[in-house]
Amino acid sequence: MSNQSAHQHNAACLELFAKLSEYLDRELEPDTCKKIEQHLKECPPCRNCMQTLKRTVEFCKSMETKPVPSELSKRLRDMLEQLR
Numbered sequence: 001m002s003n004q005s006a007h008q009h010n011a012a013c014l015e016l017f018a019k020l021s022e023y024l025d026r027e028l029e030p031d032t033c034k035k036i037e038q039h040l041k042e043c044p045p046c047r048n049c050m051q052t053l054k055r056t057v058e059f060c061k062s063m064e065t066k067p068v069p070s071e072l073s074k075r076l077r078d079m080l081e082q083l084r
């Protein structure tokens, strides 16, 4: 479907971003993961953000420090600002 307005698209992005950190930690139901993957396929900006976030999380893990949740949500908020 390609008749989504920018506003609806943003709402979908917001919903996705709220779940993205859980998605990366694989804490979500398979159904929810599929929904996110579907959105990422159709939404290049979200795909870029997800890859950046993924790299951040992997970097934190490779440094053997726990990802700081507040730092992560701050990043997510910055990315959302860019989408607006």
Ligand SMILES: [Zn+2]
Pocket (backbone or CB within 6 Å): 009, 012, 013, 016, 039, 043, 045, 046
């Ligand atoms: Zn999106």
